[in-house]
Amino acid sequence: MHKLNSLAKSPIRWGAIIVGVVVLGVAWIGISQVPASATTSGSIPSPREGFAAPDFTLETLEDETFTLSDLRGKAVVVNLWASWCPPCRAEMPALQAAYEADRGRGLEIVAVDMTYQDSEADAQRFVEDFGLTFTVPLDRDGTVARQYLMRALPSTFFVGPDGVIRKVVIGGPMSEATIRSTVSEMLEEVP
Amino acid sequence: MLPILQVGPLAIQMPGLILLAGVWIAVSLTDREAPRYSLKPSTLSNMILIGLVVGILSARLWYVIRFFDIYLDNPLSFFSLNPTTLAPLEGALTGLAVAAFYGYRKGLPLWPTLDALTPGLAAFGLTVGFAHLASGDAFGMETSVPWAIELWGAQRHPTQIYEVLAAGFIFWLIWEIRRKEKVAGFLFLIFVALTALSRLVVEAFRGDSIITYGSVRSAQLGSLLVLAVALIGMHLLARVQAQESKSP
Numbered sequence: 001m002h003k004l005n006s007l008a009k010s011p012i013r014w015g016a017i018i019v020g021v022v023v024l025g026v027a028w029i030g031i032s033q034v035p036a037s038a039t040t041s042g043s044i045p046s047p048r049e050g051f052a053a054p055d056f057t058l059e060t061l062e063d064e065t066f067t068l069s070d071l072r073g074k075a076v077v078v079n080l081w082a083s084w085c086p087p088c089r090a091e092m093p094a095l096q097a098a099y100e101a102d103r104g105r106g107l108e109i110v111a112v113d114m115t116y117q118d119s120e121a122d123a124q125r126f127v128e129d130f131g132l133t134f135t136v137p138l139d140r141d142g143t144v145a146r147q148y149l150m151r152a153l154p155s156t157f158f159v160g161p162d163g164v165i166r167k168v169v170i171g172g173p174m175s176e177a178t179i180r181s182t183v184s185e186m187l188e189e190v191p
Numbered sequence: 192m193l194p195i196l197q198v199g200p201l202a203i204q205m206p207g208l209i210l211l212a213g214v215w216i217a218v219s220l221t222d223r224e225a226p227r228y229s230l231k232p233s234t235l236s237n238m239i240l241i242g243l244v245v246g247i248l249s250a251r252l253w254y255v256i257r258f259f260d261i262y263l264d265n266p267l268s269f270f271s272l273n274p275t276t277l278a279p280l281e282g283a284l285t286g287l288a289v290a291a292f293y294g295y296r297k298g299l300p301l302w303p304t305l306d307a308l309t310p311g312l313a314a315f316g317l318t319v320g321f322a323h324l325a326s327g328d329a330f331g332m333e334t335s336v337p338w339a340i341e342l343w344g345a346q347r348h349p350t351q352i353y354e355v356l357a358a359g360f361i362f363w364l365i366w367e368i369r370r371k372e373k374v375a376g377f378l379f380l381i382f383v384a385l386t387a388l389s390r391l392v393v394e395a396f397r398g399d400s401i402i403t404y405g406s407v408r409s410a411q412l413g414s415l416l417v418l419a420v421a422l423i424g425m426h427l428l429a430r431v432q433a434q435e436s437k438s439p
Contacts, residue, residue, distance in 0.1 A: 004377075005373065005374055005377070005432070006429075008374075008425045008428075008429035009426070009429040009433050011426070014425075014426045015426075018422045018426075021419065021422065022415065025391060025411075025419075028391065028392070029407060029408070029411045029412065032394070032395030032396075032411065033407060034332070034402070034406055034408070035405075036402040036405070036406065045344060048343055051343060151194065152195050167275055169273065169275050170194070171204070174271075175265065175271035175273075176268065177258070177264070177265045178268065178275070178276050180258075181254070181257075181258035181261050182275060182276075184258060
């Protein structure tokens with residue numbers, strides 16, 4: 001280490017090392033340039049910030065067909081839940097309150113029931129108990145759970161008007177303020 | 192990738208757990224290193240803990256200030272914690288400033304303090320790599336190299352593994368030279384220079400870079416600047432030490 005000290009002391013030799021490092025560094029930065037489009041992965045569907053929200057089509061509790069990509073142009077909250085899950089139960093009123101507060105500004109909430117590990121009757125009762133007015137699609141075969149790499153309930157994905165995921169919240173319960181502050185930036189982009 | 196470890200009914204967030212372990216390792220290493228620099232271990236660990244607590248609280252506070260209207264409607268939500276409702280950069284800066292002020296008030300000498308913190312910082316850097324490995328953050332560009340990994344819908348450079356290897360090497364080197372370094376501040380600046388170098392190199396393979404000036408990865412510009420400043424700092428410290436050893 002004594003060698004390094006005396007090397008660092010010499011203005012000429014250490015100066016030459018610094019210049020060399022900077023020249024090599026600038027060259028490396030030049031080599032590793034990429035167009036901005038190469039690192040924004042918005043076109044690949046994956047359940048993560050900066051990627052396209054994986055699209056799905058499911059039947060809802062009201063026996064209608066729902067497709068996620070039909071909601072382009074709106075700020076969308078995709079929430080994965082099941083009726084037996086206590087934190088899902090705890091955050092549903094907050095989701096309903098956020099929906100009522102920001103619906104007029106272009107907020108949509110899609111609460112996908114994990115029907116393949118729940119029962120439709122329980123899901124129906126849950127929706128009635130909490131007076132939920134947003135769309136509740138039913139994931140009967142676990143397709144959405146697989147697409148969204150579901151590992152814990154609830155899982156919530158905040159999707160911008162361009163269909164790109166802005167934020168992912170695994171676990172819960174979220175408070176109304178958490179939901180609304182996260183949504184508020186997306187709402188500004190709604191045309 | 193193992194973001195969540197399911198232990199019975201408990202869903203443990205692995206990245207957070209790994210970082211927590213990193214803080215613990217860093218504090219215990221700093222406790223061991225402090226006496227070598229004639230520093231009181233308790234003062235150093237207090238500084239780290241004060242910085243962390245202030246950092247987390249102020250990250251929360253800055254976030255609430257940003258969305259003040261919403262929190263005014265639901266004041267109790269201030270206490271509903273969630274990692275997404277933090278302002279990380281503002282929090283980190285506030286925590287650092289308060290920790291530095293605490294160190295200054297306690298009369299901690301700047302360079303020996305930084306040297307004493309360095310092995311802990313290097314160990315923490317390694318755990319950040321492991322946390323990225325668990326969460327799949329800091330991911331790589333799409334590639335067709337044979338060692339590519341399938342992540343986020345594509346075959347990608349395993350940049351988290353590059354990061355762990357580089358941080359592992361840096362920790363090993365810092366551990367080896369920590370007793371031999373005689374100039375105060377050198378150990379810390381060597382660590383800073385190597386960490387900046389590793390970011391400069393690994394960033395080239397990242398798939399989540401922020402791009403400036405059309406096609407330049409901004410983190411590379413930042414790390415090259417830090418690297419150059421660290422090298423200049425080493426020169427200045429070496430000269431000061433030479434002058435001090437000449438004068439009686």
